[in-house]
Amino acid sequence: MRAVLLLVVTLFALPVMAEPPQGYPFLAFDKAMQQARAENKLLFVYFGRYGCGYCEKTNKEAFSDKQVREAYSKNYVLAYVDSESGKRLRLPSGERVTEREVGTRYNAFVTPVFTFMTAEGKPLLRLVGVQRIEDLREADSKVQQFLKKKAKP
């Protein structure tokens, strides 16, 4: 029993290295693009980095908010990109790139960077650096208003 408890504690203690926030369905960038196309949704792309302090701060202080979690999980297909990773992805164009190259193309020269983009990868709104709960709520609100306006005949 003690061993099981230790294992559980260890597993929960592991993801502290500024990976995507817990409780969110983050996908690899290429999988997220496919899903966004299939579901006709926008992408919300989190450009992070292993050990990134401002990513961890944003995870703990903003993504922990229940309303943020509900809104972002419902409204967007979520993608996480480790901007230093050599993990390979295949873009809809057929091009094979690494996560690091995706970060380069979307100008993720600091982390975190959060980019709302179309399923085809066209950026709509970009948030750079630490975000507060109100920043994420406001950004979601702006993007949703934009979509409503766009949907009007």
Next chain:
Amino acid sequence: MRLQIAGIVLIFTIASLSLQAEPWEFDKPIAVTSTNGKNIFHHLESAGRHNIAISANTVAIAWEDDRDGTPRIYLARKAHTKQNFSNQLKISGPGEAYEPSLVALSKNRFALAWEEESRIHLRIVTPTELGPVITLGKGEAMQPSLVSDDQQLLLVYSQRDGRYPRIWMQRMEIDGQVLKVKQACAVDAEAAKDEQLYPSVVKLAERIIVAWEDRRPGHTIIMAAQNENLTSCTFQPPQRISEEPLSSGGMPYGKGHGVSRVALAQYGAEQLLAVWADKRDFREGYDIYSADYEGASKDLFGPNFRVQDSFGGVAQQWHATVAGDQSGRLVVGWDDNRNGNADIMLSWREDDEWSDDFSVPGADGAGEQNHPTISLDSEGNLHLAWIERQTADGPTRVLYLFGQLVK
């Protein structure tokens, strides 16, 4: 008086221009392969960025592209006297192949290592033949990088060992166009505590130095280790060579700043430089940093210096590549978007200082020019290859440029 001032300005301008003068005069770029077009994407990627090499009077370039739908490794060669590259050779086998590392041997021969189906593959290419393919690795292996003294080939690569990938070195004997597998060892004797990735290797007289990315402190750092006994495969304990910035204290979140993709190059008789992309100034993103090899058991490498000049500022710098020659010449290249799009830039060391950054004519301007790989030949001439594309998602080309040494 006005005339005097004008004269002084002119003198300063001329002096400044002569200080700025680059050591190379560049030809016009030429295409390395004519296989280009829609849905063909070329990549010049390898641990240590060794995708170009010069043997005798031949320059060779190795890359990966997916012209038939599968990523494969190709090699093109050009004699110095010829205007164009020869028809390219397919180097890899039937599987998906990535990240070829190329090294020159004597007599217009080259050795290549690449990743294919999660294993390391190697072969020698002579002017007339392709040597047999050797497959290495017991587990998932990737990111090979090569160095050679013509008798021996040294390969470093990252191989999964339990939970994490770990850096290994493999010695190989060169026998004509055949490679014979010899001793292998983990570079860090202790089991990996986190990922060890993207190694680069140099052999200096009786020593072998390996540098790599290491995530053991919870963020990425550059580490290096040295072997001082060529008959053994035992390295001294590794040392961190990318410094912790002075301003890093007091941050309650995260583990540290980011670094990315180290490359090593020998210059002079026994000197060595490491370069990498470093994000210690978090407001400016990645900058190109370097450290000189000192060789002491306490300090394998010396202090870190920023290679690029201050005009790089908040622009992005990526894909650091470095080359040196026996005379002590040393040059670093990277891609840089300070002018609004990615251009290839160089900085060379003169009198122990890095030159102002130099945008390479023919590898700058409209479109994107990135992923440079450079080499110096025995006469100090610069050979540069890079990836060019005119639109963000458009087709790519591999281009080559020759820089004739002029000073």
